[in-house]
Amino acid sequence: xxxxxxxxxxxxxxxxxxxxxxxxxxxxxxxxxxxxxxxxxxxxxxxxxxxxxxxxxxxxxxxxxxxxxxxxxxxxxxxxxxxxxxxxxxxxxxxxxxxxxxxxxxxxxxxxxxx
Amino acid sequence: xxxxxxxxxxxxxxxxxxxxxxxxxxxxxxxxxxxxxxxxxxxxxxxxxxxxxxxxxxxxxxxxxxxxxxxxxxxxxxxxxxxxxxxxxxxxxxxxxxxxxxxxxxxx
Numbered sequence: 001x002x003x004x005x006x007x008x009x010x011x012x013x014x015x016x017x018x019x020x021x022x023x024x025x026x027x028x029x030x031x032x033x034x035x036x037x038x039x040x041x042x043x044x045x046x047x048x049x050x051x052x053x054x055x056x057x058x059x060x061x062x063x064x065x066x067x068x069x070x071x072x073x074x075x076x077x078x079x080x081x082x083x084x085x086x087x088x089x090x091x092x093x094x095x096x097x098x099x100x101x102x103x104x105x106x107x108x109x110x111x112x113x114x115x
Numbered sequence: 116x117x118x119x120x121x122x123x124x125x126x127x128x129x130x131x132x133x134x135x136x137x138x139x140x141x142x143x144x145x146x147x148x149x150x151x152x153x154x155x156x157x158x159x160x161x162x163x164x165x166x167x168x169x170x171x172x173x174x175x176x177x178x179x180x181x182x183x184x185x186x187x188x189x190x191x192x193x194x195x196x197x198x199x200x201x202x203x204x205x206x207x208x209x210x211x212x213x214x215x216x217x218x219x220x221x222x223x
Contacts, residue, residue: 031209043158043201045210056208089156095209103163104148104211109156 002026004107006092012113013082021077021110023092032075033093033104034067036060043091049075050097082114118142119214121202127220134189136200136217141183143204143212149176149187150201152216158201161187192221 005024013019025032034046047057049067066078075094079086089109095102119140128134138147146165152158162169162176164185169176173192178185189196199218203211 033210035211035213037156042215043203043211043213045206045212048208048210056210058210091158093211102209103160105160106150106158109158111156 004092004094004105006090006107006110008110009108010111010113012115015084015114016081019079019082019112021079021090021092021112023075023077023094023107024073025075025092025094026105027073028096029094029105030097031055031095031102031104032067032069033095034077035091035093036088037091037109038085038088046077046090079112082112084114087112087114119202119204119212121200121214121217123217124215125218125220127222128192130193130221130223132192132221134192134196134219134221136187136202136219138185138187138202138214139183140185140202140204140212140214143206146205147178147185148201148203148205148211149185150203152199152201154198161200189219194221194223197221 007022032049037043045058047061048055064080068076091109092107093104095104122137148163149161164178173190175188199216201216202214
């Protein structure tokens with residue numbers, strides 16, 4: 001069964017460093033999403049991406065964040081200069097297009113620890 | 116006030132019990148996900164529904180669009196059902212708006 005994959009599973013970085021989190025969505029899906037979950041808190045929406053551009057973003061997704069689809073398979077989230085408060089689990093999701101209510105499929109997450 | 120409210124926050128059950136988790140929401144358009152999150156952190160989609168009822172194995176989900184309420188039921192609960200169950204409502208821009216989750220622990 002097709003699935004969303006994410007790498008790495010765990011990333012440790014120092015404050016101020018740039019990190020890139022990678023996702024491979026399900027191959028025929030066209031909508032892509034990033035969510036994050038700070039430890040002990042609820043999952044929060046960061047950004048959605050369709051047709052090679054951001055379609056919606058939350059107030060969390062400031063200038064320190066960017067997303068890219070560098071090739072036909074990968075979808076990346078970049079944090080330019082990490083802060084301690086960026087420590088969280090980051091989930092990628094993808095969904096099909098053409099359905100009225102497309103179901104989102106989640107990757108296993110990348111745990112980011114900023115020290 | 117939270118836009119997506121789940122109850123209860125924590126639930127402990129004995130193996131075999133029938134379990135109900137509730138979700139009420141004040142935002143979003145008329146579709147809702149039930150998700151399962153295990154201790155390792157990964158999220159699995161259980162259901163997406165926009166009306167009526169769906170059943171998958173021992174799991175049943177119902178939604179009442181007019182009342183903006185959904186329930187997730189687990190029949191004949193088992194310790195392997197222990198997880199956090201999350202309700203997430205589909206926002207108008209296609210993003211999901213999440214509840215805080217219900218932590219379920221099923222004792223043998």
